[in-house]
Amino acid sequence: MSIPDSVEINEGETSLIVPAVHSSGGPGKRIGKVFFNSQMAFNRDVSVMLLRARPVQSALDAMSGTGARAVRWGREIGGGMKVTANDRTPEAVEYISANIALNRLEESCQASHDDLRSLLARRAYDYIDIDPFGSPVPFIPAAMQAVKRHGVLGITATDTAPLAGAHPRKCLRRYDAMSVRSPFGHETGLRILIGHLIKEAAKEDRGARCLLSFYADHYFRTYLQMEEGGAAADAALGKLGYIEYDKTTGKTTVSMEPISHRSAGPLWLGPLHDSEILKDMNADETLAAAARCKKYLKLWREEVDIPFFYENDELSSLLHMSPPRMDRLLEQIGASGKVSRTHFSPTAFKTDLEFNDVLAIYRDIAGEVSGHH
Numbered sequence: 001m002s003i004p005d006s007v008e009i010n011e012g013e014t015s016l017i018v019p020a021v022h023s024s025g026g027p028g029k030r031i032g033k034v035f036f037n038s039q040m041a042f043n044r045d046v047s048v049m050l051l052r053a054r055p056v057q058s059a060l061d062a063m064s065g066t067g068a069r070a071v072r073w074g075r076e077i078g079g080g081m082k083v084t085a086n087d088r089t090p091e092a093v094e095y096i097s098a099n100i101a102l103n104r105l106e107e108s109c110q111a112s113h114d115d116l117r118s119l120l121a122r123r124a125y126d127y128i129d130i131d132p133f134g135s136p137v138p139f140i141p142a143a144m145q146a147v148k149r150h151g152v153l154g155i156t157a158t159d160t161a162p163l164a165g166a167h168p169r170k171c172l173r174r175y176d177a178m179s180v181r182s183p184f185g186h187e188t189g190l191r192i193l194i195g196h197l198i199k200e201a202a203k204e205d206r207g208a209r210c211l212l213s214f215y216a217d218h219y220f221r222t223y224l225q226m227e228e229g230g231a232a233a234d235a236a237l238g239k240l241g242y243i244e245y246d247k248t249t250g251k252t253t254v255s256m257e258p259i260s261h262r263s264a265g266p267l268w269l270g271p272l273h274d275s276e277i278l279k280d281m282n283a284d285e286t287l288a289a290a291a292r293c294k295k296y297l298k299l300w301r302e303e304v305d306i307p308f309f310y311e312n313d314e315l316s317s318l319l320h321m322s323p324p325r326m327d328r329l330l331e332q333i334g335a336s337g338k339v340s341r342t343h344f345s346p347t348a349f350k351t352d353l354e355f356n357d358v359l360a361i362y363r364d365i366a367g368e369v370s371g372h373h
């Protein structure tokens with residue numbers, strides 16, 4: 001089958017027919033009727049690594065576009081998994097069918113042409129992937145009802161601006177949570193998204209925990225493992241809370257109730273990652289963005305998994321000193337507490353030390369530097 005104005009490309013171990021004119025960066029502009037963004041190869045790679053580490057019997061790529069993600073699973077994971085690639089745009093389904101045929105996956109992959117909400121009213125899956133333009137909010141209730149017991153959801157959100165504090169009213173309307181600007185706005189945004197998912201799961205008497213959650217290239221992504229029953233739902237809701245950032249002192253306070261109208265939340269305060277699954281994920285050379293996968297896997301594995309981080313520049317300007325080198329800083333803080341880099345920002349760090357102890361270490365380093373002059 002040939003589709004006008006299309007090209008064949010390779011991604012990972014898969015050949016794909018995609019629109020000749022397509023996005024290759026940024027949040028992904030919509031060009032033409034069928035969407036493909038080559039920069040999202042990394043996002044698709046991560047789903048391949050995760051499903052290789054935790055195989056499932058049935059997986060739905062609910063908003064499949066060209067079928068790129070689903071066909072990569074069929075080709076690169078295998079193991080008897082049944083894959084459904086769904087999209088409501090007829091032109092997208094033509095690409096999905098062409099890509100299934102190109103990779104000879106008729107046995108394991110099925111094309112579906114439906115609104116995902118009506119598909120999910122009829123069928124259930126072990127794994128459901130939601131990868132929309134913008135916010136996933138309209139699709140979450142359907143996904144929460146149709147993911148099987150102890151199944152997994154993979155959710156992308158590209159509406160990072162409202163979530164990270166640039167449009168707090170919009171965030172409040174969509175996510176029923178307050179967002180605020182802060183040096184760690186991307187982490188608050190990701191945690192507001194997860195908090196919303198936990199509240200939606202609770203309506204179905206289900207809880208959830210994060211397998212892997214991250215920010216990259218203008219989007220948030222989280223993989224949630226469902227936990228069944230009212231007690232699991234209550235336990236997950238118990239990990240929602242608030243944070244408040246004081247920009248005059250640089251101090252962040254985490255609390256279970258809002259402290260003032262400047263508090264952000266409700267948001268998820270639990271872990272972003274599951275260390276067991278990260279151990280089992282493997283960034284092998286067959287992936288499309290193998291080097292980037294290796295780099296992120298290392299960052300996620302080493303990340304101190306507690307809420308919020310410090311920006312080196314922010315602390316140094318608060319203390320009127322020039323920013324210390326990151327490795328020096330990590331070494332000094334590491335001598336008295338847990339510390340790591342964070343995937344959210346190359347110039348930031350996470351630590352379990354108290355704010356005042358972090359400041360004291362900064363002052364020591366500044367003293368050392370000025371001592372050399």
Ligand SMILES: C[S@@+](CC[C@H](N)C(=O)[O-])C[C@H]1O[C@@H](n2cnc3c(N)ncnc32)[C@H](O)[C@@H]1O
Nearest residue numbers: 035063064065068087088089115116131132133
């Ligand atoms: C960002 S694109 C998906 C990209 C794709 N997952 C990939 O990795 O290449 C979003 C897709 O969702 C589809 N879509 C939007 N609303 C939908 C709905 N209610 N049901 C099913 N598909 C929908 C659009 O047609 C579009 O192809």
